[in-house]
Amino acid sequence: MSKELKKKLLSMVGKDLEKIENALHENLAPNISLVSDIAGHLLFSGGKRLRPLLTLMCGRLCLYTNNSDSPNNDAAIIKFSTIFEYLHAATLLHDDVVDSADTRRGRDAAHTRWSPAMVVLTGDYLLASSLSLAAETEIPALIKVMAGITEEMSQGEIDQMEKKGNIHLTEKEYLEIIRRKTAVLIQGACRSGAILTNAQPVQQNALDQYGYHLGMAFQMADDLLDYTSDTTTLGKKTGADIREGKLTLPLIHALSKADTKDKALMESIIDNPCFSDHDFNEIVNKIKHYNGIDFTLERAGFHVNQAIKCLDAFGECSAKKVMLMLAEYAIKRES
Amino acid sequence: MSKELKKKLLSMVGKDLEKIENALHENLAPNISLVSDIAGHLLFSGGKRLRPLLTLMCGRLCLYTNNSDSPNNDAAIIKFSTIFEYLHAATLLHDDVVDSADTRRGRDAAHTRWSPAMVVLTGDYLLASSLSLAAETEIPALIKVMAGITEEMSQGEIDQMEKKGNIHLTEKEYLEIIRRKTAVLIQGACRSGAILTNAQPVQQNALDQYGYHLGMAFQMADDLLDYTSDTTTLGKKTGADIREGKLTLPLIHALSKADTKDKALMESIIDNPCFSDHDFNEIVNKIKHYNGIDFTLERAGFHVNQAIKCLDAFGECSAKKVMLMLAEYAIKRES
Secondary structure: OHHHHHHHHHHHHHHHHHHHHHHHHHHOOOOOHHHHHHHHHHHOOOOOOHHHHHHHHHHHHHHHHHOOOOOOOHHHHHHHHHHHHHHHHHHHHHHHHHHOOOEEOOEEOHHHHOOHHHHHHHHHHHHHHHHHHHHHHOOHHHHHHHHHHHHHHHHHHHHHHHHOOOOOOOHHHHHHHHHHHHHHHHHHHHHHHHHHOOOOHHHHHHHHHHHHHHHHHHHHHHHHHHHHOOHHHHOOOOOHHHHOOOOOHHHHHHHHHOOHHHHHHHHHHHHOOOOOHHHHHHHHHHHHHOOHHHHHHHHHHHHHHHHHHOOOOOOOOHHHHHHHHHHHHHOOOOO | OHHHHHHHHHHHHHHHHHHHHHHHHHHOOOOOHHHHHHHHHHHOOOOOOHHHHHHHHHHHHHHHHHOOOOOOOHHHHHHHHHHHHHHHHHHHHHHHHHHOOOEEOOEEOHHHHOOHHHHHHHHHHHHHHHHHHHHHHOOHHHHHHHHHHHHHHHHHHHHHHHHOOOOOOOHHHHHHHHHHHHHHHHHHHHHHHHHHOOOOHHHHHHHHHHHHHHHHHHHHHHHHHHHHOOHHHHOOOOOHHHHOOOOOHHHHHHHHHOOHHHHHHHHHHHHOOOOOHHHHHHHHHHHHHOOHHHHHHHHHHHHHHHHHHOOOOOOOOHHHHHHHHHHHHHOOOOO
8 A cells, every 4th residue: 555655656756856856966066075975875865855845846736726927937946945855964964963873764874984073064064055045046935934944943953852861751742842853844845835936825824734734744654663664664773762762652652541550661661771672572562552553643644634634725736636645655654 | 462452442342242242142042941051151151252243343334334224223233243153153063063172262162061962953053043033134145145154164164174184285275274164254244244234235345355354364363373372361272273183374384394304393293193282382393483473474464454455445433443453453362
């Protein structure tokens, strides 16, 4: 089911993804080869390009719906859509250093091949590249979106870091963390598609909300996969979150429902610095026992439905089809 | 001489510095207290506020010269001048992590009190804050200046890192490093004063060039102080550059003039990973012997004169006086 959906999606957006790929290469032409090496290592190692693809689809959806002759054509939208992939890659680089995670997208994390210092600076360079592109649009609204994203994300990262290892994290706190970590960027990428095509504020807001709900669903599904997938499919070791002291919804829900004995057991496992594979399996069993998986799937499903509703007022076109499929795919993917 | 000049300067800009200080506090009001702690540690530990002060002086200079009624009044210029202090602080934070320097402005470097991860994220937050302020101006030219600065600086940092320990660094390479490291930000701060007050392009360019030359002179003087000052006055250990493998102009010049024997001696000292205070004194003696100090002073003096010339076409006012004194002070200061 998930594989078929992916295949169908790829058949619809394959050509667009190619164009985005080319734009990512074209804009990333610094004078220093090492930057390209490090940035390229991450940028060109199989990312989904979800964010620029969304900018492009949202842009086309507005153009179609409004029958508009926006000053920005398809090529311009594709060019500026890369802003959100560079921004995404920049945060991933800094995250890798911050988390000292050692696997990202199935390859070595950048900072195990290069010094953390170099990775920090490359992240800065990618952030600067996305800022340069945003400045080039000369659209204040788009630049404000970008500024808002960077501010929320950096605050969110710091917040998440402070809450690491907190076994009393509430669902509400978790939702705020994933909003800032994932949803605001996807939200901004979607809104920018509308901004770039001069869409009305009501359409900008609708696509912003589509992006918000899609982002929430994506992150919840991501957090689920860390418990339910296997290392080969996922491209990184499962159980990474809990090993890093990050509580996510499946576990938060299970902890809230567990009886005193199980709760104490789970907390002692989480708190144990020598977390083994056996411990991980024990946690997974408890999560399943207390419906943490199903609850998370249900919450993610809610956001998918909300995302879909946000598209109601837009015209039926290929871009809309893709966006509906992406919403569905968010919680059905395997990696 | 230098102390008197400093006193006179402070008497002229003391009130403005207070206003800048207040603006720095007002804009730095994130929800998370830790960010304020880390950012505040660096931001409010005796920085010179040179960059926002220059934005303000350049803005006033243009207003005076053009007898202009710009939409931006003094308060708005002060508010947006903080962009360049936040940006500066962000780069210092990332630099500290990158260099693993352990003293900055006479206090512990931030990352020895907080984790490098937290310092990286706080740097990101300050960068985001400066971007938000820039976006708030809604002036594309100013946002382009900011984007250009971040791009050049991050490329420059990477370039400098790659060249660390290279004992064959040429004067030309050195000049490019300090241009990106220091001059572009000061240049951008000056140009932005002109942009914020709607000054003509020719005035924008003149102030941009004033900033460029001032920045070059400042960095050369900084690099000199690392050889000629003492640890107490400087607020950090002298000889830090050479210990980190960074060749600066005094040494580059001495190396280029040294005879074969002295050159070999100096290179063996620089290459020695166990660099002692005795070694440092030996290097300082050789630099003096081959006129590395005087040569650097002469080059810095050239840039000061160029900076002063850039102000020729502007009207005589208090802001211009300050800017002329700042140019003089650049190479006469003791820390």
